[in-house]
Amino acid sequence: MxxxxxxxxxxxxxxxxxxxxxxxxxxxxxxxxxxxxxxxxxxxxxxxxxxxxxxxxxxxxxxxxxxxEKLLKLVVISTIFFLFILLALSMADYGTRVWS
Amino acid sequence: MATATAQPAGQTIERENYLNKHYGVGSWLLTTDHKRIALLYLISLTFFFFIGGFFALLIRLELLTPAGDLVQADTYNKLFTQHGMVMIFFFLIPSIPATLGNFLVPMMIGAKDLAFPRINLLSWYLYIIGGVLMLHCMLTGGVDTGWTFYVPFSTAYTNTKIIEAGLAAFVAGFSSILTGLNFIVTIHRMRAPGMTWSRLPLFIWAHYATSIIQILGTPVIAITIVLVAVERFLHLGIFDPKLGGDPLLFQHLFWFYSHPAVYIMILPSMGVVTEIIACFSRKRIFGYHFVAMSSIAIAVLGFLVWAHHMFVAGISLYAGLIFSFLTYFVAVPSAIKVFNWTATLYKGSITYEAPMLYAFGFIGLFTIGGLTGLFLACLGINVHVTDTYFVVAHFHYIMVGGALMGYLGGMHFWWPKISGKLYPEGWARLAALIVFIGFNLTFFPQFILGYVGMPRRYYAYPAEFQILNVLSTAGSTVLGIGYLLPMIYFLWSMRYGKPAPDNPWNAAGLEWKTASPPPTFNFDEEPVVTWEAYNYEQLDEHEQEVPVAG
Amino acid sequence: MPDSSAVAVGQSHGETHNPALLHHFATEQQQRDSASLGMWIFLGTEVMFFGGLFCAYLIYRLKYFGEFAAASQTLSWQLGMTNTIVLICSSLTVVLAIWAVQRGKRALLLSSLILTLIFGFAFLGIKSIEYAEKFEKHHVPGPSFQFANVPLPGHPGEMANPAHAQLYFSLYFIMTGLHALHMIIGIGIFAWLLYASWHGRFTTEYNTPLEIGGLYWHFVDIIWIYLFPLLYLIDLRK
Structure with a gap:
């Protein structure tokens, strides 16, 4: 800045x-x-x-x-947030499930 | 469309508007006017709605008797699959955003058009390409996996047209992404002077939230469809446990989009209902900021709950607990909305025009649908009712009782603005009543059926379920009539309806300040907003002082 | 591409009405900001599009780490690194092109765009060499896939499960294939930008399509910045 x-x-x-x-x-x-x-x-x-x-x-x-403006940064941050949700909540299953 | 028919004597010559400015097929198929594109969508959506409805009626006819006698089991599988695919991808998801949203978003914020008019037209063409693929797929064999495409059935076993149906959904998904992208940019960049964020109609907030889901969720289903196609062509094992893959990965990715997709359907409908309730109770919406933020909250929370579709599919118990817990949270913003609508009604000067009847229907049916959703969020009850008609009834209360009621309510509310003609109010109230009765008769018995154990997606059932099924089929016939009626009198009104004044409901909102139907660039001069949204108290005071003409 | 074809009907000298300003925008600033916001949001959808693949990759890599390492080590990290550097150089030439157009330096603008295209083609060329090698070694997933008797890195006695290695190669081909598809689209966009720049459509005031196209190009670069370590550099320590 x-x-x-x-x-x-x-x-x-x-x-x-x-x-x-x-x-x-x-x-x-x-x-x-x-x-x-x-x-x-x-x-x-x-x-x-x-x-x-x-x-x-x-x-x-x-x-x-x-x-x-902060808007573009907001777009980037929220996209990464939702990507994180996808990975993290999937891992909530895979990290605790026994599968083979 | 509204060709300049002979006006009753004494009328002035029709003003130039978006409908009569240009004529000819080309002026429609190559238009970049958001209002004309909205009408293109309206026509194509209505077409697909009746195709989907046709499948629904066949399903209900088959279920009239316990034996599987009307169609064969395979055909039945195709019927419910195609009913789901057509209704979800080609009707419900684009329904309100692509028609009412397209028409109203620029007008409500005082813009001349959406930010990217050509992309808007492109999105309609993508929708049509997807639709044609879907039609071709259905005419040449169809799909039988259920609209969910669950693997490994869809990748390894079924011989039906998975690839083509998947491609249709993929292309339609792109159309949906482009609509959402256009809305977000438009709402950020194109607002008229003075149209601050806290003066936006809540319809706009609802569409903003919807667009967030469209642009962030839809790409995930797109890549999932790509993976299914690759897996089906080459059998690589991405979803095949024999080769080390995990079928549940498909379900995770699929529901990451497809659960929020439900909010793509319901959020715009909530926006419509908010506008209608404020107008016909002549009050400012109670708790404006809470209603606006609850739309955003629903969009965000909607992404955190997807695996509640998978409780019995074999996810870990720990993950089940997390997703069950998170699912309850969606009830909070939904309840905020319902309570705020109710509080708006309190001591309002309520009148019962057709749009308001649909809005009342929406509140009641959505509440039932939402509350039964809480039953399903509970791990224990979920195990009991998974894949029964309880689930079917639940999501039809949300999608049909909620989303579709809002769509019809909105179509009535804004029809004078769209067509420049008034619809026959008496018929419209009758139709709203028929839809409400028909809907409940169709789907309430299904709650009971599911609770006592009738599974979904079977074409035959034990004889003791027959009474409830007959009721449901009877209801679907009533519902069908209820949907045909508006189509008939809307078409009728285009030719014979009374010309609509610019603001027939004396409603607040920029879209009512321009002509009906609006000129091509929406406003004759750029509006400057100096008032808060839903300033009905002010409007009505003003009306008492100066009687308005026309 | 938010309306990149809609712009630039003729050269504008700014004073009166800019013909590149579309009727529904009030100011050029508004039009420019809309285009850039639209592109950023589009890139957001792209992140989620690749995100589904990253999710699948994460799950299978954690589960079949040994096979992923063994399969990954059949790739040439040298070629991967070269391609990374090629893309980084192309990103530099893209910003140079925008820097040049904003200062009216036509020669630098055109040469930067040409260099960008050359780098783009170089990337695809190297990628196709790698793909060809995969075909020769039967590492392309499908009926002719072979991955027999390859020991797991760090466990000389244990052999990799071919099915699990095939999962790696499936993800490898889908991820790099979709990335290459984006590169091809990017090359198409930049070929058009070169054509338009050649005809002088962009000026110091009006160069939005270059900026928007640049955003897309950089994004494709960022995807590769992640793909390179994730696909090429698994467990290289001996």
Whole structure:
């Protein structure tokens, strides 16, 4: 919310390049982390990195960060909320059911 | 449609409106006017309603006698499947949003059109493509899985046209998504100056909540249909326990959409009823904000309860407890609505025009349907009545007694605005009464039948159930007449009905401030809203001071 | 695509009435905001569309973790990583195109769009190499599927159950296949955007279709950002 006024939503070229480099670094980091034995945390690390990358794309490339209103953020958050509901309540069944 | 027929002498020449501005088939099939698209939907929906109703009548005829004598068992399976599919995907889900919603959402918020008029037309074409696929499917063999497509029967065993029926539902689902998307953007972006969120008619709030379900729920059924199709073609084992898959996964995904889908049907109807009750009791809706928020709450809570359709399917007991518990919560916003309608009626100047009769019918039948839903949410009772006629009666009280009553009430309420003609009030009241009696005669016996143990989806039954079944079949005939009547007198009124004034009910709301029928861009000048919704006290005071003409 | 074809009837120089402004909108700002909100909501439906698949994936991965790891390791993570980077680069060129059009830099706009298309095709090319390999190895689910005598990673004595590995490959093909379908649609959209940009339809004031198309492209990128670790990088530690 700092650098640009909310009406003109495009960031500077430098920001784009920095985000692009961060995304590539994140990709390499994911691959490296996958080859290290972290026990049960491998999946968590991979998903965390993926989420950070997705956030970078959404905030900077899709201009969610500079969006003039909170509405777009609300759309994103509520979608993720309902996706979470689908996964969590399904797991409420699968996590407690014996099936083969 | 309302071609400019010879006006009675003394009438001025008809004003230019959305119906007479352009003529010809092309001006309808390529229109981007939300009002014309609403009428396209109205015509196609009515067609599918009578197809679905035809299947229903055949089902009831078969069940007139205990023996399976009218149709064969396979045919019977197809009858109830196609009755369900047509009624749900091609009538109930689009019913109010696509007709009344399409017509009224822009007008109620003071907009010229929906945000994406071409997408609106596209959504009608998708609906028609889906509908044609469904018709073709039914004419060339049909489906027999029940509208729920349960695996593994649908993926591995049945020889009927699953893929085509699934594709029909898939395409119709896209139509529904696009309608919802259009409504949400329109409500956010197109409101007239002064039309703040707390001045929106509750019809708009109900449609907003409906759209949330349409855009977030429908994609899940779409991907589920894709998985069923892949599984049926290639038999990969995604839903096959022999190959490590889980049939219950299908049910989870299916009901994640299909339970909220019930709220797609009922929420718009609640919006309609709210408008009608405020108008015919001449009062501001009691607890406006609670009614608005309860719509949103129903939409959200509706996503948390889906597995109550699966209590006996083999989900874990723990999950059953959670879903049973969550299901009770849906009763809270629903009850808020019913109590607020009742409180609005209290000390109102109530009149009993046909739309109000439907609204009263809605409240009563929806309450019965909702309360029996609580029985079903209870794990113990659910085990007893699962897959019996108790369930059938319950959801027909919601979908037909609720959603359809609201639809008919709304059609009567806004018919003068849509067609510019008045319908015959006496006939309309009679029809409302016939529908109410016919409905209860059809479905109340089914509660008893289910409770004493008659299972659903069988074409024959033990002889001791016959009396109740005969009552139900008799009721369905009465109900059928009740549905035919409005269609006849609506058509009649288009030609012979008295011209409607702009605001025949002296109702609040922007849609009544423009002409009947409205001009193509809805308002001659852009409205500016300076009043709260449902300002009936103000309206009536004003009327006492200055007698209105016409 | 919210009415992307509806826009741009001619070049506008903004002063009087913008021909790209549709009759039912009051201002260009309102039209632009509507289009972008419409696209974001559409992307919300896409999230739920893929969400059903992620749900199935989650359940079966937790249940058949060994088979999922064994099957996943027949993929080449190198190709997957290359494709990830290709898509990230294409996302950069998309934002560059929008940055360029907002500043009236025509050459950069056109070259960025062309690069985007090239990256898009590169992604599909690499994907088809991977698919071809699956066919050769009989890893395509269906009657000719074979996955016999593959040990579970970390349990050299135990063999993977072919049926459960087939579940992995089914999800792999459905998820990457639907993603590739979205890529093809995205390439179609960007080909049209290139065509329209070539004819100068977008200006510093009016470039909504580029923004909307860009949102879609980035979304398809985000889906892949999740698919890559979920499908390619299961239990790679030895």
């Amino acid at each position: 700092s650098d640009h006024s909310s009406s003109e939503h495009s960031s500077s070229l430098g920001t784009y390049i920095a985000v692009w480099l961060a995304l590539i670094a994140g990709t390499i980091l994911t691959v490296v982390a996958a080859h290290i034995n972290l026990g049960p945390f491998n999946a968590a690390v991979a998903l965390t990195i993926a989420t950070v990358k997705a956030l970078l794309v959404a905030l900077f490339f899709m201009h969610l960060r500079g969006a003039s």
